[in-house]
Amino acid sequence: MTYLTLSIDGMSGDFGPKVIVPAIIQSLKLNPKFIVFLIGDCNIINSLINKEDYHLLKRLKLIQSNTVLSSDISLSEAIFNSKGSSMRIALELVRDGKAQACVSAGNTAILLGLSKLLIKPLKGIHRPALATILPAIIGNIIILDLGANIISDTKMLVQFAIMGSIMAETVLNISYPRVALLNVGNEEKKGLANIRNASKILKNLSNINYIGYIEGNDIFAKKTDVVVCDGFVGNITLKTIEGISQIFFTFIKNSKSLMPYEFNFLESLTRKKIISNFSCFNTDQYNGAYLLGLNKPVIKSHGSANQKAFAIAIKYAAKSILFKIPEKISNKIYKANIPYLG
């Protein structure tokens, strides 16, 4: 059996090992191929796993660390003081080839900074990007960058398009996926200079199915499989979606029933069904952003992820290994031979 070896930062995130350990146990049970290096406070972890099956635990290797990197200090300070932290050890295991992919729910900027330092960007990649999967009306879409780079020049946007395209091909299993640039209109002259220039280059890349610009209201209309934007816009768009979804859930839960009393039960079932239709918009369902453009897969989990959500991030890490996403990106970037533009 070919094993998939993951290193997981067990200390980061809002809930730390309390959520991460059960998520790992759940994943190990479901996937007999998984081997997990878990970096965290061994005392706490042991207290959380002492009832688990001995054979299962053979695939869980504990590494001691009780240092979490604080996001209250500056990025450079955090990286300078990162030695021995759970996040850094998790990344070092991947760097050293002991694990094939890393998962962390730690601070995005620190995870990105340390990943660039330890795992290194792929040759030819200008800047790694954060990508995630969002639900559309039919099927899912990939959106990137979600905040790894708040300013993105032309070349970066083109590379994001290529990376997103590979992610859609592999993770979403779409052949020749449609790629669009997020903009304020459909006409060629619209938007910012970096977007217009990226559009010109993408039109000439034969191995990318570039379809042009889309607007914000088209993100979920399944007009495209990949949405490309700079990290500032991507971050605000994603968080706006999360915020408004939360409001909708609250509205549905709190809206009064008009049914006779004896049908309260059925009424609440119907309402639950409506909410479950929306659940794809719940952050629990699409937790996990891929840090694309690094030599090895790194997955960022939402800091507030619960057990179910963290298990999704673990699944993404496994998919990244299986689908050889870094290798495929490297290949396609090389072949694209993107021209230099200002």
Added chain:
Amino acid sequence: MTYLTLSIDGMSGDFGPKVIVPAIIQSLKLNPKFIVFLIGDCNIINSLINKEDYHLLKRLKLIQSNTVLSSDISLSEAIFNSKGSSMRIALELVRDGKAQACVSAGNTAILLGLSKLLIKPLKGIHRPALATILPAIIGNIIILDLGANIISDTKMLVQFAIMGSIMAETVLNISYPRVALLNVGNEEKKGLANIRNASKILKNLSNINYIGYIEGNDIFAKKTDVVVCDGFVGNITLKTIEGISQIFFTFIKNSKSLMPYEFNFLESLTRKKIISNFSCFNTDQYNGAYLLGLNKPVIKSHGSANQKAFAIAIKYAAKSILFKIPEKISNKIYKANIPYLG
């Protein structure tokens, strides 16, 4: 009686006079103070109003024009060829003091360009901005810029904050409204340079209740009354909200009932109630963007507005006159005496 005189572009928008004329009739009936100059094809308009009361029609003055400005040509070309168009005549009436405010459902860029040319920006205003009202959990919020300026420097963001604050004070009737800059994090060091610099200036403006940065997921959490961002981000954020709301409506409508057959009616009522709770997110409910920073009020209606939605845009125009929004902006901008920053 003090009349409110509006000039309305009757030819623009997706549906033209078919929607605009009934919306005007509805508004005239509800508001005995309204006088409307309607610019459009008099034959068509007359066929739409020939059953209306003679006294009512005394407050509707028709001006002939059947030229609509196409958004297919370049902005400069559209403006060059604008003479005699319904939009231009509507704006000229405001310029010449014959009407107090203008409403158009035409192309945003052309309306903005022509407004700057004819109505002129207020003294001291760097660039006018597009602002609208969005529903939050409790009460409404103002968001700007929505696309008048795709790049916004520090000074513009500060002016947007001041203009948005006045709009919240007057239109939403909030005293000392909270104003926030939309950003990718709450910490001071986060985001783009223009935002960070605008934040520094806003902190020192004593007549603005500046509360710092908010993220996308906080837009609807009622943490602020005014959300300030550049036009690129604002446009994409607003359209993303519209797109996702549309999906939610579809989901609710299409989700299957679990009720016994005889309760179908009550079930559908409950569902309608849920949808009506959401209806504030419907573009019909918050149609109408204020073009802030001009010498006179100009309101942009959504191109796809229906009768109800267009009537809301008319109401906004009347509010702009009543609340003297341009005068108040002019005053506050002058008092703020914004320092020049790079």
